[in-house]
Amino acid sequence: MSETEPEVNRQFLLAARPKGLVKESDFEYRESPLPEIGPGEVLIRTTRISLDPSMRGQMENRADYVAALQIGDVMRAGGTGTVTQSNHPDLPVGATVYGTLGMQDYAVSDGKNPPVRPYDASVEPEQALGVLGNTGMTAYFGLLDLGEPKSGDTVVISGAAGATGSVAGQIAKIKGCKVIGMAGTDEKCKWLTEELGFDEAINYKTEDVAARLDALCPDGINIYFDNVGGEILDICLERIAMNARVVICGGISRYNATGPIPGPKNYFNLVFRRARMEGFIVIDYVSRFPEAIAEMKAWIDQGQIKTNATVIDGFENLPKALIKLFEGANTGKMMVNPT
Amino acid sequence: MSETEPEVNRQFLLAARPKGLVKESDFEYRESPLPEIGPGEVLIRTTRISLDPSMRGQMENRADYVAALQIGDVMRAGGTGTVTQSNHPDLPVGATVYGTLGMQDYAVSDGKNPPVRPYDASVEPEQALGVLGNTGMTAYFGLLDLGEPKSGDTVVISGAAGATGSVAGQIAKIKGCKVIGMAGTDEKCKWLTEELGFDEAINYKTEDVAARLDALCPDGINIYFDNVGGEILDICLERIAMNARVVICGGISRYNATGPIPGPKNYFNLVFRRARMEGFIVIDYVSRFPEAIAEMKAWIDQGQIKTNATVIDGFENLPKALIKLFEGANTGKMMVNPT
Numbered sequence: 001m002s003e004t005e006p007e008v009n010r011q012f013l014l015a016a017r018p019k020g021l022v023k024e025s026d027f028e029y030r031e032s033p034l035p036e037i038g039p040g041e042v043l044i045r046t047t048r049i050s051l052d053p054s055m056r057g058q059m060e061n062r063a064d065y066v067a068a069l070q071i072g073d074v075m076r077a078g079g080t081g082t083v084t085q086s087n088h089p090d091l092p093v094g095a096t097v098y099g100t101l102g103m104q105d106y107a108v109s110d111g112k113n114p115p116v117r118p119y120d121a122s123v124e125p126e127q128a129l130g131v132l133g134n135t136g137m138t139a140y141f142g143l144l145d146l147g148e149p150k151s152g153d154t155v156v157i158s159g160a161a162g163a164t165g166s167v168a169g170q171i172a173k174i175k176g177c178k179v180i181g182m183a184g185t186d187e188k189c190k191w192l193t194e195e196l197g198f199d200e201a202i203n204y205k206t207e208d209v210a211a212r213l214d215a216l217c218p219d220g221i222n223i224y225f226d227n228v229g230g231e232i233l234d235i236c237l238e239r240i241a242m243n244a245r246v247v248i249c250g251g252i253s254r255y256n257a258t259g260p261i262p263g264p265k266n267y268f269n270l271v272f273r274r275a276r277m278e279g280f281i282v283i284d285y286v287s288r289f290p291e292a293i294a295e296m297k298a299w300i301d302q303g304q305i306k307t308n309a310t311v312i313d314g315f316e317n318l319p320k321a322l323i324k325l326f327e328g329a330n331t332g333k334m335m336v337n338p339t
Numbered sequence: 340m341s342e343t344e345p346e347v348n349r350q351f352l353l354a355a356r357p358k359g360l361v362k363e364s365d366f367e368y369r370e371s372p373l374p375e376i377g378p379g380e381v382l383i384r385t386t387r388i389s390l391d392p393s394m395r396g397q398m399e400n401r402a403d404y405v406a407a408l409q410i411g412d413v414m415r416a417g418g419t420g421t422v423t424q425s426n427h428p429d430l431p432v433g434a435t436v437y438g439t440l441g442m443q444d445y446a447v448s449d450g451k452n453p454p455v456r457p458y459d460a461s462v463e464p465e466q467a468l469g470v471l472g473n474t475g476m477t478a479y480f481g482l483l484d485l486g487e488p489k490s491g492d493t494v495v496i497s498g499a500a501g502a503t504g505s506v507a508g509q510i511a512k513i514k515g516c517k518v519i520g521m522a523g524t525d526e527k528c529k530w531l532t533e534e535l536g537f538d539e540a541i542n543y544k545t546e547d548v549a550a551r552l553d554a555l556c557p558d559g560i561n562i563y564f565d566n567v568g569g570e571i572l573d574i575c576l577e578r579i580a581m582n583a584r585v586v587i588c589g590g591i592s593r594y595n596a597t598g599p600i601p602g603p604k605n606y607f608n609l610v611f612r613r614a615r616m617e618g619f620i621v622i623d624y625v626s627r628f629p630e631a632i633a634e635m636k637a638w639i640d641q642g643q644i645k646t647n648a649t650v651i652d653g654f655e656n657l658p659k660a661l662i663k664l665f666e667g668a669n670t671g672k673m674m675v676n677p678t
Contacts, residue, residue: 062611229607248610263602268568271587271618278617279610 009034010315010338012075012103017060020258022326024319026059027075027103035108043085044097044107044116048125048311049318050078051325051334052135052163053227056255075103075318078134080125081116096121098128103318105338117289126309130163130333131300132293138249138282139167140292144175145285146247146278147223151176154217156236158204159227161188163309163333164249166196168225170305173197177223180216182209182232184328191331196306210235220244220273228253230261237266237277246270246277256326308332313339348373349654349677351414351442356399359597361665363658365398366414366442374447382424383436383446383455387464387650388657389417390664390673391474391502392566395594414442416657417473419464420455435460437467442657444677456628465648469502469672470639471632475646477588477621478506479631483514484624485586485617486562490515493556495575497543498566498591500527502648502672505535507564507588509644512536516562519555521548521571523667530670535645549574559583559612567592569600576605576616585609585616595665647671652678 008031015028037043058069058076069076079101086093088111099116101107109116119128130136142164143149155172159165160181169179169192180200181192189201202212209232213221220241226233229251240246254261270277285292299305310330312321315338325334347370354367376382397408397415408415418440425432427450438455440446448455458467469475481503482488494511498504499520508531511518519539520531528540541551548571552560559580565572568590579585593600609616624631638644649669651660654677664673 234602248607251607251610254607261604263573263604263606265600265602267602267606267616268587268590268593268618270616271590271620274619274623276615276617277606277609278615279607280613281610284613 007034008032009104009106011105012318014059014069014071014073014075016071018056018256021256022056022059022319022323024323027319029316032104034106037085037087037108039087040110041108042083042088042091042111042116044081044099044101044109045084046079046081046101046105046107046338047096048080048129049101049103049315049336049338050129050133051318051322051330051336052078053250053252053255053325055322056326076100077103077318078129079107080119080128081107091116091118094121096123096125096128098133105315126311126333126335127300127307129335130309131167131305131307132296133333134282135163135333136167136296137285137289137292139164139171140296141282141285141288142247142249142280143168143171143223143225146280147172147225147245149175149177149223153177153222154180154219154241155223155225156180156182156213156217156221157225157227158182158232158236159250159252160192160198160201161185161331162227163330165225165227166192166308166332167305168249169198170196170299172223172225173199174299174304180213182228188331191308195308204232210238213239223247225249226251229264230254233264234266237264237269240269240273240275242273242275244273244275246275248277248279252326310334311337313337315339346373347371348443348445350444351657353398353408353410353412353414355410357395357595360595361395361398361658361662363662366658368655371443373445376424376426376447378426379449380447381422381427381430381450381455383420383438383440383448384423385418385420385440385444385446385677386435387419387468388440388442388654388675388677389468389472390657390661390669390675391417392589392591392594392664394661395665414657415439416442417468418446419458419467420446430455430457433460435462435464435467437472444654465650465672465674466639466646468674469648470506470644470646471635472672473621474502474672475506475635476624476628476631478503478510479635480621480624480627481586481588481619482507482510482562482564485619486511486564486584488514488516488562492516492561493519493558493580494562494564495519495521495552495556495560496564496566497521497571497575498589499531499537499540500524500670501566502669503588504564504566505531505647505671506644508537509535510638511562511564512538513638513643519552521567527670530647534647543571549577552578562586564588565590568603569593572603573605576603576608579608579612579614581612581614583612583614585614587616587618591665649673650676652676654678
C-alpha cells in the first residue's frame with residue numbers, strides 16, 4: 001500500500017464564499033503533511049468523494065443544520081474510505097467506512113468527529129456513497145416518511161435522474177405509484193423510463209412541463225418530491241391533488257442564484273387542496289439507517305432498484321465535478337475517484 | 340311575526356367579479372318575492388349574516404372547494420336564522436339554525452342544500468356564527484390538528500384580532516403556549532393582551548415586526564398560524580424553530596391583490612428547520628364539530644375563551660361590511676344584523 005500512498009495529503013480548502021455559480025477559484029488546493037492520529041483515532045484514506053447540491057449552502061454558510069464552514073477550512077464532503085491506521089477498537093485497519101471525510105486524501109476521525117460508519121466491504125463504494133448512503137437514505141425517508149405513498153398515487157419527481165430523485169422514483173414504483181420524472185436531457189429521460197421503470201419522463205428543458213403534467217396527471221399530483229424549487233415547484237403546486245404531500249428535498253435551482261429568489265406563488269393551493277409542504281434533513285434519521293439500508297439492499301438484490309453513478313477520476317477534478325453537478329452533467333450519484 | 344316580516348326577500352347578488360379591492364358595485368341589490376317551500380324543505384329567516392375573508396375568493400371563483408358562484412347568483416354567506424315554515428321533521432318552525440344562508444332575508448333549504456345545522460336556541464347568534472361556528476371551528480382544528488401545540492411552544496398568530504385568530508390564540512394559551520398576536524391597531528393589540536390573555540401583541544402597521552419577533556421569540560416560532568400571507572408570512576418563516584408547524588389558515592393580504600402575488604421566498608427554511616407548512620378547510624371537519632363545540636362551550640363557561648363581534652345593523656350595509664372586513668375594521672367576528 002505504501003507504494004501507491006501519496007507522500008502528502010491533498011486537500012481543497014474553501015477559499016471564497018461563492019457568488020452566483022460556484023467557480024474553481026472558490027477553492028484553494030493545498031498539500032499538507034499526512035496527519036498523525038491520537039488515542040482513539042483512525043486515519044482514513046478516501047476512496048470516493050461525494051459531490052452534493054447541499055455543498056453550495058455550506059460554502060455560503062446558509063445551511064444552519066451543520067457547523068459553519070470557515071474560509072480556509074477543508075471543504076466538507078461525504079466520502080468513502082479505508083482505515084489505514086487505527087487506535088479505535090471498532091474501526092480496525094482495512095475497515096471500509098463512510099462519512100464526512102472532506103475533500104482530501106486522508107481524514108482523521110474518532111468515529112464521531114467527523115462522523116464515520118463502517119460498511120460491508122462487499123459493497124461497492126459507489127453504492128455505499130449513493131443508494132446506501134446519504135442520497136439513498138434521503139430518497140427513502142423523504143418519500144416514505146414525508147410522502148406517505150399509497151398504491152395508485154401519482155408521484156412527480158424533479159431532478160429525477162439525480163442520486164436522490166432516481167431512487168425516490170423507484171421506491172415509489174415499488175409502492176405501486178404512477179411515477180413521472182423530470183430531467184434535463186433526453187438521455188436521462190430515457191434512462192428513467194427504460195432502465196428504472198418510471199412511467200413517464202419529461203425533459204424540462206425542451207418540453208412544456210405544465211402541459212405534459214396536465215396530460216399525465218388528470219387527477220392531480222398526490223406527491224411532489226422536489227429537488228429543484230423555482231418555477232417547477234410552482235407548476236407542480238398548481239396541480240396538486242387533495243391532501244397532497246409536497247416533499248421539499250432540495251432546491252438546486254436556488255443554490256447558485258444571486259439576489260432574491262422568488263417564493264412559490266402557488267403556495268396557497270395548500271389551503272384549497274388541504275395539502276402540506278414539508279422539509280427534512282436526512283441526518284435526523286441516522287438512527288433508522290440500518291433498517292433502511294437492509295430494505296434497500298433487498299430491493300437491489302431483487303433488481304427492484306437500479307443505480308448509476310457518474311465517477312470522475314482525479315483528485316484535481318473535485319471543484320470541476322461540483323460545478324458539473326450544478327450543470328446537471330451527472331446521471332445518478334456524482335463522485336470523484338481521487339486516486 | 341308577520342308584522343315584522345318584510346313583504347319581500349331582500350338579496351344581494353354577485354354583480355361583477357371583483358378586481359382589486361371589493362367594491363359596492365360588485366353587488367346588485369334585488370327584492371324578490373318570498374320563496375315557497377316544497378316537500379322536505381324549510382323557510383329560514385336570517386338573523387345574522389357573516390362576513391368572511393374567504394368570500395373574496397368565492398366572488399372571483401378562485402375557491403375550488405365550493406361550487407362556483409355565478410354572476411347573478413345570490414352572494415353566498417354564512418348566517419344564522421330561524422325556521423319560519425317547515426316541511427322537515429328535524430327542523431321545526433322556531434328552530435335556530437346555522438348554515439350557508441346567503442346574503443338574503445330568507446333562505447330555503449332541505450337541510451343539506453344549502454347545508455344548515457340546528458343550534459341550541461340559548462346560544463347567542465354572535466356565538467353560533469363565531470366561536471361556535473365556522474371561524475371558531477377553523478381556529479380549533481387549525482391550531483389543534485395542524486398546529487399540534489405543546490406546552491411551552493411559542494405560537495405566533497397573524498390577523499389575531501379577527502374571529503379565527505382571536506380564538507386560536509386563546510386555545511393556544513389553554514394549551515400552555517406563549518402566544519404572540521399581530522393586529523393592525525393599538526386598540527386591537529390591547530384587547531388581545533388585556534382581555535384575551537395573549538402574552539404579547541404587535542401592531543404590524545406601526546411596529547417593526549421582524550425586530551419585535553426577534554426579541555419575543557429567542558428560540559424561534561414553533562407554530563405560526565397564518566391568516567394574512569404576504570410579507571408577514573415570510574418574516575415568520577425566517578424565524579421558525581426546528582420542527583415548526585406553519586398553519587396556513589388564510590391569506591387576507593392576497594385576496595384583494597391585482598396581478599401576480601409573490602410567494603413566500605423563505606419557504607426553504609422548511610428544509611433547514613425540518614418544518615411543515617399545511618393548509619386546510621374547516622368543512623372537512625364537519626363530522627367532528629359536535630365534540631369541538633362541546634369543548635369550546637366548556638372553555639367559554641369557564642371564562643377561558645372570550646369573544647367579541649362587530650355587528651353592523653342594516654341589511655343594506657352588507658357590501659360595506661365586507662369592505663370594512665378587508666380594511667380590518669372588525670374586532671372578532673364581523674357580521675350584519677339584517678333587521
